[in-house]
Amino acid sequence: MTDIGYNHKFSDLVDIVAFERVMESLYKATGIPYGLVAEDGELLSQIGWTNACALFHRVNPQTNQQCIESNIELMQSLHDGEVACGKCKNGLIDYATPVVIEGRRLATLFLGQVLSEAPDMDFFHKRANEFGYDETQYVEAIRAVPIVAKEQMEALMDCMVGMAEMLAASGLARLRETIMEHNLSKSTEKRVQLEDILDSSPIGIGWSNLNGKIEYINHQFTKSFGYLLEDIPNIDTWYLKAYPDVHYRESVVIP
Numbered sequence: 683m684t685d686i687g688y689n690h691k692f693s694d695l696v697d698i699v700a701f702e703r704v705m706e707s708l709y710k711a712t713g714i715p716y717g718l719v720a721e722d723g724e725l726l727s728q729i730g731w732t733n734a735c736a737l738f739h740r741v742n743p744q745t746n747q748q749c750i751e752s753n754i755e756l757m758q759s760l761h762d763g764e765v766a767c768g769k770c771k772n773g774l775i776d777y778a779t780p781v782v783i784e785g786r787r788l789a790t791l792f793l794g795q796v797l798s799e800a801p802d803m804d805f806f807h808k809r810a811n812e813f814g815y816d817e818t819q820y821v822e823a824i825r826a827v828p829i830v831a832k833e834q835m836e837a838l839m840d841c842m843v844g845m846a847e848m849l850a851a852s853g854l855a856r857l858r859e860t861i862m863e864h865n866l867s868k869s870t871e872k873r874v875q876l877e878d879i880l881d882s883s884p885i886g887i888g889w890s891n892l893n894g895k896i897e898y899i900n901h902q903f904t905k906s907f908g909y910l911l912e913d914i915p916n917i918d919t920w921y922l923k924a925y926p927d928v929h930y931r932e933s934v935v936i937p
Contacts, residue, residue, distance in 0.1 A: 692718075692781060692788040693726055695850045702727045704845070712838065713828045717792040718781075718846070732774070732795040733823040739772045742813050748772055757790060765836050770794075773805055774827060779839050781846045788850060791843055796830045890917055 705716055706729050715730035731740075739745045748771035756768040756778050765779045776794030780787045806824045810817040877898060880887050886903035890896045894917040904910055907924075914920040925931035 691722075692720055692846075692850055693724075695783075695788075696846070698726055701846070701849065702729065705729050705842070708838075708842065712830075714793055714830060714835075714838065715795050716842070719790045719792065721787055721789065726789060732827050734774065734820070734827055735772075735795050737823060738813075738815050738820055739770075739774075742815075745772050745809075745813055752776065753792075760790065765839050767832065767835075773801070773809070773824075777835050777839055779843050781843055781850065783847060783850045789846070791839065791846060793835060793839055793842070796828045796835065798832055799829060801825070801827070894918065896920065 701718075705718075705727060708714075709716065709729045713730075715732060716728070717725065718727040720726050735749070739749055752768060752770040752772070753776070756766055756776055759766045759768065760778060760780055763780075763782070765777055767775065767777050769775050774795050775798055776792060778790055778792045778794075781789040781791055801824050803821065803824070806821060807817065809815070810820040877900070880898075880900045881902075883900060883902055886900065886906040888896060888899035888903050896911065896914055896916055899909070899911055899914070909920075909923065914923060921931060921935050925934060
């Protein structure tokens with residue numbers, strides 16, 4: 683049977699809307715934008731964009747391409763259990779780390795569009811002129827970018843990824859439980875159907891499990907031998923009743 687943990691996406695295991703509400707609360711508390719991307723590239727959730735990115739970097743085709751290239755490079759540097767940090771070609775810093783369940787990467791968490799120190803405004807003035815930005819508005823947007831130490835970002839990443847992995851693991855456990863209950867229900871249904879067929883048989887039939895417990899006898903068995911299931915709970919009891927003579931029983935019953 684295929685392990686369902688390797689067939690399902692992060693969005694199958696976690697209520698994305700509820701997860702996003704938690705992330706929105708963290709964004710309001712920290713001012714740090716975040717994004718959650720599935721392994722197939724689907725954007726699962728995104729909270730907050732700095733104006734520098736939303737109004738400038740992502741709008742201009744050239745700088746938007748630089749954003750994409752920077753994200754690809756960052757994702758390629760990822761290793762499970764580690765936080766990758768990269769400086770975007772547009773001058774801001776992004777962090778990423780994988781969400782891993784049972785050794786399989788289900789998603790990638792991004793935190794970013796931050797600075798680790800006061801910005802080099804000469805660099806951003808030049809970019810405003812190079813790409814035709816409104817210089818005053820662009821500089822204002824850059825000054826509004828959060829300045830966050832690397833250690834703080836990594837601690838926040840650990841917290842968010844730990845929560846995402848805990849929720850995914852919980853969802854996986856619930857999903858497995860549901861599938862097991864479904865399989866058990868189907869198995870029980872098939873057994874009932876089999877017993878219905880066997881009860882109409884003109885031959886006495888019964889079976890036991892590997893431990894010798896008798897689990898089923900049909901109507902013809904009871905009619906032929908006079909025993910109900912509770913009369914013969916196990917094979918040893920059946921041998922005693924079927925072969926009451928000790929010497930004969932020893933000759934026909936193989937230990």
